[in-house]
Amino acid sequence: MDSQLTTALEVVVGVPVILVAYIWGSERLVTLFPEKARRRVRPWLWIAPALAFLGFFLIYPTVQTIIRSFQSKSPLKPTWVGFANYKWFFTDSDALGALTNNVLWLLGLTIFTVGIGLLIAVLVDRVKYEAWAKSIIFLPLAISMVAAGVIWKFMYDYKPKGVPQTGTLNAVAGTVGVGPVGWLQSPTLRLSTFALIAIMVWMWTGFAMVIISAALKGIDPELLEAARVDGANEWQVFRKVTFPLLGPTIAVVSTTMIITSLKTFDIVYTLTSGNYDTNVIASLMIKEMFTFGDFGRASAVAVVLLLAIIPIMGFNIRQFRAQESVR
């Protein structure tokens, strides 16, 4: 109890004290420099803590991971193995299966969340109960991934034919004389992967909808009015005016969804643990690292994931800059 109290005191009192002391100390330090140099030194002193944190928590681990990806399994006595871990990643059937699934996730999740999100945003824009509809669709995003996994485990539950179905989907299918279907147990055509993607679509459509809806509200109604006056029908207004104006927003939402899909882990882990050909890169990484203790391979997987995300991040930043410069 005592040590906990000390820790609490350290955090509550210590952190602000250190912060104030740093600011005060760095100002004192600046006064030592000649007047001219101060302007150049001060900003560096101010961002130094942030840079230190970034370096320690981001740059250092990244570099370490890259180095580790060229080393062998053992956590204690690593030896250099060259590109062996990468060779494994691009030849092992499990790893390639995980890669395939991630591509499916990327396409499925992005297309469905952005597509359905856009559709709903445009449709609810014209009804009175818009706020209600949007709240309900947005709600699943507030649920934690693992909780959503558990909820959908019940939805997809499978019981043998002739026994009351406790799973919602199979119960519904049963009333029309179909099934039961092993939603999560069907590696054929990677049906199980799509069953998992559906859960994430359910969760993230609300996110895409809210952002797109906000952009929609930002479009000047006079533009739409002008188009209509010029004789455009509703479809043409959407296709030629609304959609191009939503372009940058849709691009940002899409890249966010792509990154989300590449990071997918919780849903797969809670529902199938990667069985039935549903493994994804992130769960492969966790397995290599924490189950098999193969730090080399896990690092290689992490590096591949990082390399895959960098271009998308780059695109996102460029898009953001382009938008900023327009303003």
Place this chain on the structure above:
Amino acid sequence: MKKWMRGLVPLAVVTLAATACSSGGGSSSNSSDLHGKTVNVIGTWGGDEQKAFLQMVAPWEQQTGAKVKYTGTRDINTVLTTGVASGVLPDLAGLPGPGQMAEYAANGSLKPLDDVLDMNAYKSDTASALVNLGSTNGKVYGVFIKAAVKGLIWYNPKAHDYGQAPPKTFDDLMSQGKANQGQAKSLWCLGIESGAASGWPGTDWIEDLVLRTAGPDVYTSWYEGKTKWTDPAIKAAFDLYVNDVLANTYGGDKTAVATNFGNAGDPMFANPPGCEFLHQASFITTFSQFKSHQSGTDYNFFPFPDINPQYAGAVEGAGDLFGMFHDTPAAKSLMKYLVTAQAQDIWVKIGGALSANKGATDYPDDISKRSAAILANAKYFVFDASDSMPTAMNDAFWTAMVDLTNGSKTVDQVLTQLDSVQKDAYSS
């Protein structure tokens, strides 16, 4: 002191104070008085098992005045792998299996127990197979804090009582089962879902079949990676599993992979029963409907029958290995206490667990007494093969059993796949 340096003094004081605070509170006493000391224990037990463990250590806590801080986790592998790499380890911990125990002992993170335990008493009280499994390089590193007999065949005596004349051979079991099937929909109850470890009940099936068709020597060389998966001796066991078990399974393949192992026996208690037999270890009595039914009248078991008479009397067992990572006086004292018959009796009395200690006899019912007798009298005793394999092999074995049971892969496909994993997993 220059002026600017004086300006920095308060900063230095604050920093020093903060570090001093955080480094306080360490233990530095080596007296035998354990009062107020804490032993950190990590294990895989949760729920009832955790309660049982805490009841078991309560007398020790009262005697010494020390405290046990127990954390239960389903991911013991993860916790220990990262712990060994980072050096942040509990005092005592459950170990996933003899394989990992040997690894941790070799790199020095696990401490030998020869000076901690009363070795003569330990060796005379414990089945020698279990003592050997807990030893590596001639020293004892792990003790079995509880044990289980694997491969018991559970049945519902109300449907048909096998108590008088239990099947002697596997063929006998299949034919008697079919003759007495009555209204039961199928022969076997099967459920292999178990989260990240899905598939392990299937691996237990294969292990029991290998042990009784090919014998303990092949069994050992198989988990040591010296016998290939495609070897005819191993393939025979897989074929037997597909033809005799999967073909007669309640609800078919999808039901088996979608059902949690703990609920697998539920259809056995239904009226009319869904299935006749459940192949599972002695610990199943603490799960699902076994808990709400009466042992002896509602459920009972007979040992897995022999297949090849040459290997009659072979038994597969498992258990929770326990090891010590820090040799503090309190940890040593707790370790010593845990293996005693006095401590073990508390646990076995609660039910669901067998003790590795022959002196523990407080079993609550006939069923656990009989399983304990099987454990103590086994002619050949082997440890769970999949748990003795390297983790990557074990994991691939689990996945293979899910694929095979689900019908998405054939025996040959999974065996070829397992062979390629075997080549990779043992070389490191």
